[in-house]
Amino acid sequence: MSSNNLVITITIFLSLVYKSSAIYCFYCNSANNSACIDPTQFDDEVRSRIIPVIDCNTAVNRVEQYEFFCRKIVQTIYHPHKDSELRVTRGCGWVRHEKPCYRADNRDHLETVCQCSTDFCNSADSMSPTTTTALFVALAVCLYYYRVY
Known part of the structure; x- marks a missing residue:
């Protein structure tokens, strides 16, 4: 086998083995795009025109290789002399927190x-495992109750 054929064979093999980690996230801020507050209110066609989508792996300038994920931040911003403001930001993240959701509170804002780690997962509210389990148990109790009586 010639060296050119060997290089081509190795290149093809490595391209098949390489695992791509691209993730696509909604990318918006409700401060300048009110549709960002709740993208699920729009059908796919309308949403694709008014809420940008970003490939985190190519859009974020980086020195190191990160494992990107989608992030959604909901903030209530407290202003001293006017009503509080709700702001939603959706985009990419690269430094993970130990919990899938967490809160940060201070005098100026609550966030x-x-x-999350799947394409477009930052579009809507997500249910925590505790909430899902509680709903499942409540449903099971109701089904059992109605089956017995």
Whole structure:
């Protein structure tokens, strides 16, 4: 086998083995795009025209290789002399928190940050495992109750 054929064979083999980690996230801020507050209210066609989508792996300038994820931040910003403001930001993240969702509170604002690892997962509210389990148990109790009586 010639060296050119060997190089081509190795290149093809490595391209098949390489695992791509691209993730696509909604990218918006409700401060300048009110559709960012709830993208699920729009059908796919309308949403694709008014809410940008970003490939985190190519859009974020980086020195190191990160494992990107989608992030959604919901903030209530407290202003001293006017009503508080709700702001939602959706985009990419690269430094994970130990919890999928967490809160940060201070005098100026209250924020909830959620992170997820599938394409477009930062579009809507997500249910925590505790909430899902509680709903499942309640449903099971109701089904059992109605089956017995």
